[in-house]
Amino acid sequence: MLSPVEDPLLHLCTPADWRAALTSGSVAPPSLQEVGFVHLSTAEQVALPAQRLFAGRRDMVLLVLDRAAIDRAGIEVRWKPGVPGDPESMRFPHAYGALPASAVLTVLPYRPDGEGRFSAPSVPVPDAANRAALLEPSLLRRAATAEIAVTGGVAVRTDAVPASRMHNQLLVEGTADAAAVVAEADRALDGLPHRAATLYGETLAGAAGDLYGHGWAVDELRLMTAPAAREGAGGTDGVVDVDLETLRPQWDAVWRRTLPEISDDEIAQLTDRYRVEDTATRVVPLAVLDGVTVIASCLLKIDGATAWLDSLETEPEHRGRGHGRALLEAARDRAAAAGCDLVALSTLARDWPQDWYARHGFTDAGRSWVAAKV
Incomplete structure (x- = not known):
């Protein structure tokens, strides 16, 4: 059985940083050598360093870390003040050692708003079902050449493989009806040889069924874990x-x-x-x-x-x-x-x-x- 996870910590990085961590087996950014620790944040805090260091960047990700896994690895976490300009009462978590890549429960794309400003992210409870549901859309977004905001989610376009429906489609996780999916697919996938979408979660069952009436073929997928x-x-x-x-x-x-x-x-x-x-x-x-x-x-x-x-x-x-x-x-x-x-x-x-x-x-x-x- 998987253990419940409470109050996960976050590490802000680029997709390339995360891929390097998967190769090496550990999250060990330059700050570890420079100052002796890995910068972490809570969901309420992370917009501050994101805005300070990566304002306007649209490819950042949040590594959602399991505190228990950090403890098991023997890595000490200390809560310390941030930099000048951060709220005086705020204490940020600092991990004094390289973090195992296996302590990362899920990877969340973290995007600014239309004006380039970051805000506090919504971090789903990283239980088994959410971890499984989040992995595929997260990977498709990280691998994409471009990401376009659409009603209920995003569209991904991957220039190297335009024939792949999986990598050039709408990823819908929020509120959207069938008509919106059709219209957004026409807009965001313009120039591609297909129109495709994946709708995630029970709340979109009705929209998925209604797509038949718009001339779309629909298949239900079962998400399974072990x-x-x-x-x-x-x-x-x-x-x-x-x-x-x-x-x-x-x-x-x-x-x-x-x-x-x-x-x-x-x-x-x-x-x-x-x-x-x-x-x-x-x-x-x-x-x-x-x-x-x-x-x-x-x-x-x-x-x-x-x-x-x-x-x-x-x-x-x-x-x-x-x-x-x-x-x-x-x-x-x-x-x-x-x-x-x-x-x-x-x-x-x-x-x-x-x-x-x-x-x-x-x-x-x-x-x-x-x-x-x-």
């Missing part, structure tokens, strides 16, 4: 770490089966999009090989204490031989070894994989809807 650590799990024999290029031939075949009209350039982009994501989080490709041929594979995206399982696929002629189970268990092993305590994924609600994941210890954590104009 602890990274396993008890009585099966073996992971045959699973190896590979690079993304090794997976390209298998993915090419998958897309040609699924979308026979797809072009070679579009297929290339659907693999290249994971290279783009690897600039924002740590992407770990796993595979089962028959000689040098990939016959089953998946991706594990490690983002602090939370990991995301994606693109688990076995070639049709090799199904029913336990390769999917081996990949699933290997992914959970890799996540636990990286310090993750939670693995999340999404799967189609109308398809059999949700029952398969449930048999392997995953439980429901919420719903979302992916929609695209037909």
Whole structure:
């Protein structure tokens, strides 16, 4: 079971800083060497350093830290005054040591208003369901070339992979009806070959259903989670770490089966999009090989204490031989070894994989809807 988290602390940084921390395994900004501590804040305080140091920047993120994990790492946190100009009564938390990347429960994009000013962020309770629900939209926003405010959320555009609906779409988490989604997609995705959106959370179920009437196709997704650590799990024999290029031939075949009209350039982009994501989080490709041929594979995206399982696929002629189970268990092993305590994924609600994941210890954590104009 995951422990409850109370009053998380925040660290303000750039996406590149966070990616570097995932590589090294620790959050250790230059201030640690310069002054001996890592600057932290509470949600009520963080706008002050953000405005002072990063006024107008629209790519900053907040690392939401687990105080208990910091304590377990033996890192002392002292509360000290800020800089001249900060309220005299305010005390900021300072961490006297490098913070484990696995102490980061979630990564929140932190954006100023239209005039470039930061305000106190809303920090969702970092329980398992929220951590899982926040990971995908956060990653897509961090990987995007541009972000456009829309009704109920943001639109992301990723120049390197315009054919990827996932990376060029509306991400709707707030209040929006179907008509607003349609109109905002036309505005924010102008010039792209598609219109697409993901609607997150139960409150958007009605809007998702209404999109059918606007000529959009809609699929419900189930968000599922499981602890990274396993008890009585099966073996992971045959699973190896590979690079993304090794997976390209298998993915090419998958897309040609699924979308026979797809072009070679579009297929290339659907693999290249994971290279783009690897600039924002740590992407770990796993595979089962028959000689040098990939016959089953998946991706594990490690983002602090939370990991995301994606693109688990076995070639049709090799199904029913336990390769999917081996990949699933290997992914959970890799996540636990990286310090993750939670693995999340999404799967189609109308398809059999949700029952398969449930048999392997995953439980429901919420719903979302992916929609695209037909």
